[in-house]
Amino acid sequence: MTGDTYRIVRGYRLALDRAYDRETHMWVSVQDGDRVRIGLDPLGVETTGSIAQLAVLRSPSSLRRGEQFGSLEAEKFVGPLLAPLSGVVVACNDAAIADPGLLHRDRFGEGWLAEMDARDLAAERQELVEGAEEIVAWFESKVDEYRLRGVLAE
C-alpha cells in the first residue's frame, strides 16, 4: 500500500483502497477476481463498543447481500454481521475470532472478518462507496451526522 492509502478523516484513520457499505459500515477489499475480504470500518467498530465475542460462518455458505454471516457480542448488544455483497463465504478470520481486539487495533489489516466469493461484484459494488474523494465525503458526513445525534463523542 502506498502512503496515499490512508487518510485521517474527522480524526479517524480511513483506508481509501477499498469500498464501503453505507448502511452496514463494512469495508470490502477486492483480493483477486471475485474474491473479496470484508471487515468493519472505524465507525462500525466505534459505535459497537468493545467487542467480546465474534462468530463467523466457517463452511462455505451462500448468502445474499444483507444476510447474516456472523454475529458478535459487544458492550451494548448481541447482533448480526451482515454481508455487504452476495456470494459465498469461503473463509473466516480465526485470528480475529480468537482475539476480537484485532478489530479495534488493526481494523483494515489483521482485523478482517471474512472472505467471500462475490456472485455479482460488478453490479453490487455500484451500491458501495468507492474512490478516495467519494469515501472521504461520505465518511465526513456520517461522522458529522453521528456526532450531531450524540452517537459519537465529540
Next chain:
Amino acid sequence: MSTGVPRVASAQGRAAAPSPGERGASYDGTGPWRLLRHYGVAAAEGLALDEALMLGYRRGAPFRPPTIRLYTYRSHAALVGRYQHLEAEIDLGACSRTGTGVNRRPTGGGAIVMGEGQLGVAVVAHAPAAETPKQLLGRFSEGIIAGLATIGVRACFRGKNDLETAGKKIAGLGLYLDGKGALLFHSSVLADLDLAFMLEVLRVPAAKLGDKGVAAVRERVTTVTAETGADWSGRDLCGAVAAGFATALGTELLPGDVEGEESEAARTLVSDKYESETWLHQRTPHPDANGSSLFKTPAGLVRVYVALSGATIKSALFAGDFNEIPEPLGRFEESLRWKRLDASELASLAERTTSGDTGLGVPPEALARAVLEAGERALAHAAAAPVRLEGSCYFPEKEPSP
C-alpha cells in the same frame, strides 16, 4: 451491518421501519403498543416466547407497533448470557437441589437469577434504521426509569447495561438484534432479590467471599423493596412499568394476547432450541474466565476478582476488610466493565476515576496492577482449557419454524 450502527434495513432499501420520532413522541406513530403480561413462566418458555414474538417484526412482515411483555419467571430460573458457559457460571448441583431452572438468553451479559421477585421486561419491535444500540437501550430504559419514578425510586441509565439507583444496580439491560430486522430489548428489574440464594446458584465472584458475599453484593445492588422499605414483587411492578413506558415513549399500551402463530413458534423454539443440549451447553471461543489477585494496603489485604471474556473485562469486584467500599474504588471498579485488559489503559483509568486518591492508602497504579494480575491469571486458566474454534462458528443458527 453489523453492529453499532446497525442498519437493520438493508442496503437494498428494504426499510425495516419508519424512524422513531423524538423522545416523548410516539415510537412509531402508527398506533398503540400491544401489552402482554405473564406470571410464573418456566425458563425455556419465557425465553422462547420472546424470540417467537420477534418473527412478526422481521423485514417483509407487515409493519406493526411494538409489543411490550411484562413477566415473571417461576421461582427460580438461572439464566446465562448469550456467550457464557453454563457450567462455569451456574452451580448446576445447587440448581438441581433447589429446583432452579437453567437456560441461556439471546442477549449478552452475565448470569442472573429470575423469579417472583424480578420483573422481566421484553420489548419486541422492528429495528429502526436510524438508531444505534446505545440509543435503543437508552430509549427503552426510559420506560423503566419513568415507571420506577412513579413509585418513588429514582433510577438512571448507568451508561453500559444497567440502571442504577444511588450508585447501585437496580435493573440489568440487554439488546438482541436478529439480523432479520427485529429487535428484542430485555430487562430484569429487581423488585426484590434473595442475595444468599443468588450466591448459592451463581458462580459469581462474591460467592467466593463466604459470609461476606451478601454484604459485598448489597453494596453494589439494590432493589425496589430496599429502596422503598415496602415489600415488592415483580408482578407488583407491572402497572408502574407499563405506565412508565406509556409516558416515556408517548404511546398507549393496549392489553393483548399472544397470537396463534406466535404460540406455535414458541413451542417449536422450546423443543428445538431452548431445551436442546446444543443451546444450553454451547461452547464459545471466549468463555468468561475468572481470576483474582491479592494486594496489601494500610487498611489490610484487598482481593480483586475479575471476569474476562477474551481480553475484555466483563466485571470486577474488590473485596477487603472495609465496612463500605471506598467511593473512588467503587468508581474504578464500575469503570472496568468492558475495558480491555491493557496495562496502560488500566493505569490511566485508575488515575482518572480515583483522581489520584484510591481511599485505600495505595496509589492508583496499585489498583491497575492488581486488576492486570487477576486478568492474566484468568487468561492463564482459560488457556489451560482451550476451546476449539469450530465451536464459535455455529451460524446460521437453526431457524425457528414460523
